[in-house]
Amino acid sequence: MKKVALVVVSALTTLACSAQKKVTAKEPVYNNPIIKDKYMGDPAALVYKDSVYLYAGHDEAPNDFNFYRMNEWLVYSSADMVHWKEHKVPLKVSEFSWASGDAWASQVIERNGKFYWYICAEHKTIKGKAIGVAVSDSPLGPFKDAVGHAIITNDMTTQTSITWDDIDPTVFIDEKGQAYLYWGNTVCHFIKLKKNMVETEGEIKVVDLPHFTEAPWIHKNKGWYYLSYAYEFPEKIAYAMSKSIEGPWEYKGILNELAGNSNTNHQSIIEFKDQWYFIYHNGAIQPNGGSFRRSVCIDKLYYNPDGTLKRVIMTSEGIQN
Ligand code: FUB
Numbered sequence: 001m002k003k004v005a006l007v008v009v010s011a012l013t014t015l016a017c018s019a020q021k022k023v024t025a026k027e028p029v030y031n032n033p034i035i036k037d038k039y040m041g042d043p044a045a046l047v048y049k050d051s052v053y054l055y056a057g058h059d060e061a062p063n064d065f066n067f068y069r070m071n072e073w074l075v076y077s078s079a080d081m082v083h084w085k086e087h088k089v090p091l092k093v094s095e096f097s098w099a100s101g102d103a104w105a106s107q108v109i110e111r112n113g114k115f116y117w118y119i120c121a122e123h124k125t126i127k128g129k130a131i132g133v134a135v136s137d138s139p140l141g142p143f144k145d146a147v148g149h150a151i152i153t154n155d156m157t158t159q160t161s162i163t164w165d166d167i168d169p170t171v172f173i174d175e176k177g178q179a180y181l182y183w184g185n186t187v188c189h190f191i192k193l194k195k196n197m198v199e200t201e202g203e204i205k206v207v208d209l210p211h212f213t214e215a216p217w218i219h220k221n222k223g224w225y226y227l228s229y230a231y232e233f234p235e236k237i238a239y240a241m242s243k244s245i246e247g248p249w250e251y252k253g254i255l256n257e258l259a260g261n262s263n264t265n266h267q268s269i270i271e272f273k274d275q276w277y278f279i280y281h282n283g284a285i286q287p288n289g290g291s292f293r294r295s296v297c298i299d300k301l302y303y304n305p306d307g308t309l310k311r312v313i314m315t316s317e318g319i320q321n
Pocket residue numbers: 041042057068103104105167168214215264265266
C-alpha cells in the first residue's frame with residue numbers, strides 16, 4: 001500500500017511541476033511590423049500631446065505589379081507605441097487638383113493648433129514630382145489642399161536632370177520659430193518656410209551629403225541637429241550632425257543597415273515619453289511583401305555620450321509593453 005501511495009504522490013508532483021512550467025513559459029510577441037493587415041511605406045511620425053500619430057503612404061500594388069501604386073495616405077495613432085489604432089483615410093492624392101498620382105513620402109507637423117501635411121506627388125502639368133501641403137485642425141484630418149498649387153516643382157531645381165528629385169519632404173521648426181523644408185532625391189535641398197507654413201521664403205539651397213539618395217529627416221536633441229537620410233541604393237540610413245539647421249553638416253556614418261526584403265528603408269525619428277524611436281519600413285510581410293508592398297517597423301534609438309547615434313538594431317520583437 002505504502003509503495004502505491006508513493007508512486008501516486010510522485011506522479012502528482014511531476015504533473016504539478018509541468019503544469020507550473022506551462023503557466024510560466026512566456027510566448028514570444030513579435031510586434032514588428034506594427035501593422036500586419038495592410039501594406040504601407042514611408043512612415044512619418046508626429047508626437048502631439050499624449051499620442052503618436054503615424055502617417056504612411058498606402059502601398060496598393062497588386063502582387064504581380066512591381067512598382068509603386070499609391071493613391072492615398074493612412075494614419076494610425078498610439079498612446080504607448082505598441083497598440084496602434086487605424087483611423088479613416090485622412091488624405092488622397094485626388095485632394096490635390098494639380099497632382100496626377102503617386103502618394104509618395106510625406107510628413108505632418110503642428111503649428112499654432114493647425115496640422116500641415118507636406119506631401120509629394122506627380123505633377124499634372126509640370127513634368128516630374130512636386131511638393132504640396134494640406135492643412136487640418138486635427139492630426140486625424142480631414143486634410144484639405146492648403147493653397148491649390150504645388151509649393152515646389154521640378155522646374156525650380158536644376159542640379160540634376162531627373163524628374164523625381166523633388167520628393168520626400170520633411171519639415172522642422174527651430175527654436176526661433178523659423179520653419180525649414182528639406183527634401184530631395186539624388187540632391188538634398190532645403191528652403192525656409194514663412195510663418196504661414198504654406199509659402200517658401202528665400203532661395204533653395206543644397207546640402208552635400210555622401211551617397212545621398214532620398215528621405216531626409218531632421219530631428220534635434222541636446223543642442224545637436226541630426227539630418228538622417230537614405231544612403232546608396234538599395235538603401236541604408238546614414239546621418240550627419242550640425243550645431244545649426246543650415247549646416248555645415250558633418251557626416252557621421254551608417255545608422256541603419258539594409259531593411260529586409262525592401263530596396264528602400266525610409267526612416268522617421270521621434271522622442272516620446274523620454275524614449276527615442278527609429279521608425280522605418282521593410283518588406284517583411286510574407287508571402288507577398290517586398291519593395292512595393294512594405295510594412296512599418298519600430299525599434300529604439302540610443303545616443304552615445306558625445307551625441308552620436310548608436311546603430312539601430314532591427315528586431316522582430318519591436319516595442320514591447
Ligand atoms: O514610397 C515611394 C518612395 O519610395 C518614397 O518617396 C521614397 O522615399 C521611397 O521610400
